[in-house]
Amino acid sequence: MKAALIISIVFQLLAAFIALGLTRHTKFNISWILISIAFLLIAVRGILDLVPFYYKELQSEIYLIYRLLEILIAVFLLAGVVFIKQLFKSLKRIDDIRRESENRVLQAIMHTEEKERRQLAKDLHDGIGPILSNIKMSVTALDKSQITGFNRTVIDNISSLINESITSLKYTSNNLSPHILDSFGLASAVSSFIENINRLGKIDVTFSSNIENIRFESQIETNLYRIICELFQNTVKHASATNVSLLIHNHENRLIIQYFDDGIGFNPKDAGQTSGMGISNIHSRLIALNGEIEFKKIMPKGMMTSIVIKAKTKSVLHGKT
Amino acid sequence: MEKLNILIVDDHKLFREGLKILLKNLDEIEEVWEAPDGEVFLNMIKTCHPDLVLMDIEMPKINGIEATIKALELFPDLKILALSMYGDEEYFQKMVDAGVCGFLLKNSEFSEVKKAITTVVQGNNYFTEEILYRLVNRFKTKPSQTEPPVTLSDRELEVLMLICKGLSNQEIADQLFISKRTVDHHRASLLTKTNTRNAASLVIYAIKHKMIEV
Numbered sequence: 287m288k289a290a291l292i293i294s295i296v297f298q299l300l301a302a303f304i305a306l307g308l309t310r311h312t313k314f315n316i317s318w319i320l321i322s323i324a325f326l327l328i329a330v331r332g333i334l335d336l337v338p339f340y341y342k343e344l345q346s347e348i349y350l351i352y353r354l355l356e357i358l359i360a361v362f363l364l365a366g367v368v369f370i371k372q373l374f375k376s377l378k379r380i381d382d383i384r385r386e387s388e389n390r391v392l393q394a395i396m397h398t399e400e401k402e403r404r405q406l407a408k409d410l411h412d413g414i415g416p417i418l419s420n421i422k423m424s425v426t427a428l429d430k431s432q433i434t435g436f437n438r439t440v441i442d443n444i445s446s447l448i449n450e451s452i453t454s455l456k457y458t459s460n461n462l463s464p465h466i467l468d469s470f471g472l473a474s475a476v477s478s479f480i481e482n483i484n485r486l487g488k489i490d491v492t493f494s495s496n497i498e499n500i501r502f503e504s505q506i507e508t509n510l511y512r513i514i515c516e517l518f519q520n521t522v523k524h525a526s527a528t529n530v531s532l533l534i535h536n537h538e539n540r541l542i543i544q545y546f547d548d549g550i551g552f553n554p555k556d557a558g559q560t561s562g563m564g565i566s567n568i569h570s571r572l573i574a575l576n577g578e579i580e581f582k583k584i585m586p587k588g589m590m591t592s593i594v595i596k597a598k599t600k601s602v603l604h605g606k607t
Numbered sequence: 608m609e610k611l612n613i614l615i616v617d618d619h620k621l622f623r624e625g626l627k628i629l630l631k632n633l634d635e636i637e638e639v640w641e642a643p644d645g646e647v648f649l650n651m652i653k654t655c656h657p658d659l660v661l662m663d664i665e666m667p668k669i670n671g672i673e674a675t676i677k678a679l680e681l682f683p684d685l686k687i688l689a690l691s692m693y694g695d696e697e698y699f700q701k702m703v704d705a706g707v708c709g710f711l712l713k714n715s716e717f718s719e720v721k722k723a724i725t726t727v728v729q730g731n732n733y734f735t736e737e738i739l740y741r742l743v744n745r746f747k748t749k750p751s752q753t754e755p756p757v758t759l760s761d762r763e764l765e766v767l768m769l770i771c772k773g774l775s776n777q778e779i780a781d782q783l784f785i786s787k788r789t790v791d792h793h794r795a796s797l798l799t800k801t802n803t804r805n806a807a808s809l810v811i812y813a814i815k816h817k818m819i820e821v
Binding site for chain 2: 411414415416417418420421422423424426427452456465466467470474478481558
């Protein structure tokens with residue numbers, strides 16, 4: 287009996303020291319101090335348990351101290367637990383701050399990437415574009431009636447090479463960063479993108495929006511544009527769809543995007559894991575925009591993607607005929 | 608025909624100089640002046656009087672749209688032909704609204720540049736086919752216009768077609784066997800009915816409402 291009590295006292299003291307040691311590692315050290323004191327008191331109570339073995343006459347006094355100790359232990363434990371709750375709260379707050387700063391880093395990376403892309407696209411288009419155009423004008427200004435034989439073949443070859451380089455320069459620059467997005471906003475850029483898809487004749491796209499003359503923050507416009515392109519690319523590559531409808535609706539500082547295709551669809555649960563980089567790109571862009579996305583399979587076939595983000599209107603253009 | 612003086616407004620020096628060499632070689636051209644941006648251009652036209660201005664759109668300080676508007680406020684008869692890298696509807700619309708007589712892409716063949724210059728100097732409009740084609744496609748994909756197109760008489764429609772083809776009033780009169788004054792009258796009534804400012808905006812109106820095929 288005595289041995290068991292001594293062992294329990296030793297363990298209680300050990301627990302008290304460990305709890306005290308935790309105070310160094312955590313911010314809310316008061317909770318660990320309180321708990322350490324509680325353990326110490328438990329140990330003291332254990333020692334008191336030993337007293338009657340030696341001094342039987344003190345039993346009634348010890349009983350009183352014993353009750354008092356129990357109340358104190360309960361109070362210290364309660365206070366300690368309350369502070370631990372606060373500790374968890376603060377851990378959660380730290381977690382939120384970390385997530386927010388990750389978000390900010392993500393935004394910064396995307397912003398820098400877009401800025402570089404835009405600059406490169408501009409340099410290509412506005413710097414090299416006019417030079418190529420001028421070469422084309424010059425070559426076509428040559429009096430071809432005076433050029434015959436091999437020279438004529440060379441000139442014709444140069445002409446087609448120039449045309450090819452002008453086309454691919456436009457394509458590259460537009461892929462890097464569509465100037466129309468920068469100059470005229472999301473609706474115009476999306477229209478232009480859809481125009482190119484419709485021209486291919488594989489899928490028929492209908493597009494409606496109420497943001498024709500509205501501009502948003504460049505970060506919102508760029509990310510949404512890239513997301514929409516990604517959705518189209520998924521449809522074209524994987525869905526075997528024939529029809530796509532896209533709606534962009536601006537309502538009370540929210541942008542709602544609904545994208546529907548009548549293709550084979552995919553399992554929304556797999557989105558992000560098995561569908562390659564596309565979907566995960568969309569997810570990280572939406573994290574940067576603080577937006578929400580939902581993929582829904584439509585019966586009998588098709589896929590509906592809904593996106594909602596908060597977006598304050600930056601400016602509204604008037605007077606467009 | 609008197610020899611022409613042309614002013615190229617473009618911020619790309621190499622492009623300007625290259626085009627100048629080509630234009631100066633033409634018999635019908637007397638002098639080719641250059642301006643690197645809208646601001647210099649607006650100062651230049653106060654002293655020199657070009658027969659035609661070739662205007663870029665994206666430029667530092669004052670861009671082509673603003674420069675066109677300001678220049679036409681000073682000299683309403685000045686003939687400005689947009690010469691741009693961008694063939695997007697938005698640029699096209701803005702330049703036409705600003706009052707240009709034509710729109711040409713920089714990647715045009717030189718023969719088209721010559722044709723555009725001649726057409727505009729003669730008082731007509733010139734729009735490169737690539738843009739008209741794109742415009743028609745664009746309106747095909749867009750939901751139909753909310754306001755219904757106005758009703759035009761058969762004769763007015765005929766005149767509209769010919770205006771879109773870039774014919775002058777005299778040429779239209781010759782083709783339809785009517786007097787030039789009647790054509791003037793039809794043109795004026797077309798502008799009023801469609802609430803457009805000039806022939807260029809009239810052409811866009813016709814395309815938007817699918818009244819003509821390009």
